[in-house]
Amino acid sequence: MSNTAHTDINQTIDHLFRHEAGKMVAVLTRLFGFPNIEQAEDIVQDTILRALESWRFGKIPENPRAWLYVTAKNKVIDIIRRQQVKHKIENEISFLLKSEYTLVPTVNEMFKEDEIKDSQLRMMFACCHPKFSTEAQITLILNTLCGLSVHEIADAFLSNEETIQKRLYRTREKLRKEKIPLDYPGSRAMPKRIDTVLKTLYLLFNEGYHSSHPEKLIREDLCEEAMRLTLLLTENRRTNQPQSFALLSLMCYQASRFDARIDENGSIVLLKEQDRNRWNHYLIQKGNEYLEFSASGDTMHEFHIEAAIASVHANAGTYEATDWKRILRLYDLLLSINFNPVVALNRCLVLGETDGYDVAIRELRKISELKDNCHYNVSLAEMYFKSGNKNFAKEFFSIALTQTKSRAEKKLLQEKILHCN
Template sequence: MVHLIAVPPIPDAGRLAAREAAEAVYRSESRRIFATLVRLLGDFDLAEEALHDAFHAALEQWPVQGVPSNPRAWLVSAGRFKAIDGIRRRARFETGDGAVGAIEATADPALAWDERDPDAEALEDDRLRLIFTCCHPALAPDAQAALTLREVCGLATEQIAAAFLVPAPTIAQRIVRAKSRIREARIPYQVPPVSELPERLDVVLRVVYLVFNEGYAASSGEALTRPDLSAEAIRLGRLLVELLPEPEAIGLLALMLLHESRRAARSSAAGELVLLEEQDRSRWNAALIAEGSALVAQALSSRRFGPYTLQAAIAAVHAEAADAAATDWAQIAGLYDVLLRAEPSPVVALNRAVAVAMRDGPAAGLSLIDGILARGELADYHLAHAARADLCRRLGRFAEARAAYQCALALARQAPERQFLERRLAALPAGGDAS
């Protein structure tokens, strides 16, 4: 006769706590775990599947066994073993154990993420390895950025498409082609030698900048910002400065810190967008401003700076102003002149136009924006139409302002921005223009 041992049921509170712990780890650590699985398994798609299998196992086992002391290490190990088990099962019906042998041969035992290993946290950052892999010169520049945003940061294809101002299917094709190229060219998963770092740095900085922008001003959704992405971009920026303290790496870190210093003041308690000129500057983070300003000075003193340092210098001028009225718009417009020569782009030209409007009056800025739009540039960029609407409003050209606000509203995808545009549209005087 078989005697069954009665197992007491797990209290609902325990299950809930374990599930919440798994969800919290997923939000904060999933892309780092994914990066390590890419290194251990040598394949993006296999690592993604292993990541989901690991979290599924956590949801099943943590309520019974308890949350491990090092959840990230547990999940990496679980994902790796499940991937190898899956390949072994498929190998029985296909080509033998060669794929498993390849994974076991490429895995570095010193980096195996043993939960008991006290030095695991001191290992070289896997996400930095993954960034340089995604930004390998063998890949097209637009594919490098798209792949990094997708695989390193976990952005959806639609979010990446919004960042690049291109259709989502185009981004999806770039990512698929980039993965295929990595497999075919056997691109190594590693930080390149110091001698190769400078030529690889430009694309990496561009990607980190795009990640920060998505976190600082989310391209869509209900929230104005995504603090997790901004924090990750700043963390990666600090790693890059430590690894390669080039002026533009320093400038980019300064730019991110100075923008991040204003996060708390950029939205109201209700989540509404607050423009720079209306922000409560007592809520700006003084420590981040001090650090960012010092980095700007360091990068400028090298005389080898570029667009990121110039943008950081502009942000520093804003940070130095005690209030909006004290802003040195002449200096900002001058810096935009230099930036536009260094990086001629319609978005930089738009920002310069706004600075000129603040220095010389709304008519001067409006003329520049109309020129940008007349050339067909930024026609689908909601901020260009919003800027035009604001200048028309200031000039009393309310009919034009209304049309421009409506155009911006039709293009905006982020809820707080849409609400802001709706408020501005509703506040326009009824009837004709000001006399």
């Protein structure tokens, strides 16, 4: 223990409990087996409380993480020795836990960096099991792997604690009943299963990126968690598929614009008006690197194309210098793989830049599925505005205004409407 209170305390412990709680729950659940997940969580909880008791008078250990692990390990060993594990442990390592010779080394082994990551990945596959709804998958990931409390999850999704609590409870029941394994899928099922995991992480990221939540920090946290987990996938030889890299690349490009998207008054700044010096160039660099890594294998995944589109934007020096023709080709490619009205909407905006706003409006009018979508109406209004038809622009901005809850979006739309007069 160090003698003086740290001056960089805030950095040392920022999110420490949350991140380490997620890791420890994954490790302990792997040791104890899924039926004992609540017991695993209790031990982790107790470890964190012990840390709080011990550290609060100004003494943080040199390595707080190691301190947490040692404390948790000792508890685990104690509980196994006293045979106080609630449900019988039935997994591939249970025999190692039975003998005093192998108990301590096995527990130690599980707390090594590689094994922690392994446990997190297994947990990720279990949380994203196809038997769960996407909603349940995301909630389970956030709670179990990311260490977010029910309160925080409810807050992030503008929901209430009771709803989230119930959802978690039901998901866990199912987890037990269906005997969902805490393991990697076999190599045949892997491609499909990994796609589910990636899709869920992508949704989690988007939830953070496009969230209508008034508070910025919560949104950034969701994006950060999604990126952390995707990074884990790219680091493991079983899960570092080309599409995992493509998704990580896409997330890096999107996240690079986080600071530039909102001005100091909390208003949204559109891509065209963003100060590109405020983009995070380290993340763009990372995005470029991961995009290169993703270029292997013979399958073109949607994430590849989406990352490529994001790459064109991120690497354009100015809005005017954007290679719109290339982006348009990428959108055409994306739509040919899988038609999605939102993608079609975005394609129309590009079309406005390459073929003129009237063409874009004509194409936009064809996407009738999105009539009740706020972004659709904003886009249509923008195109009318740019083509000089301010009356129509005003009409569609006004429709959009009724379709959003976000304060920042409302503010932006009200300004837009004023400009139409």
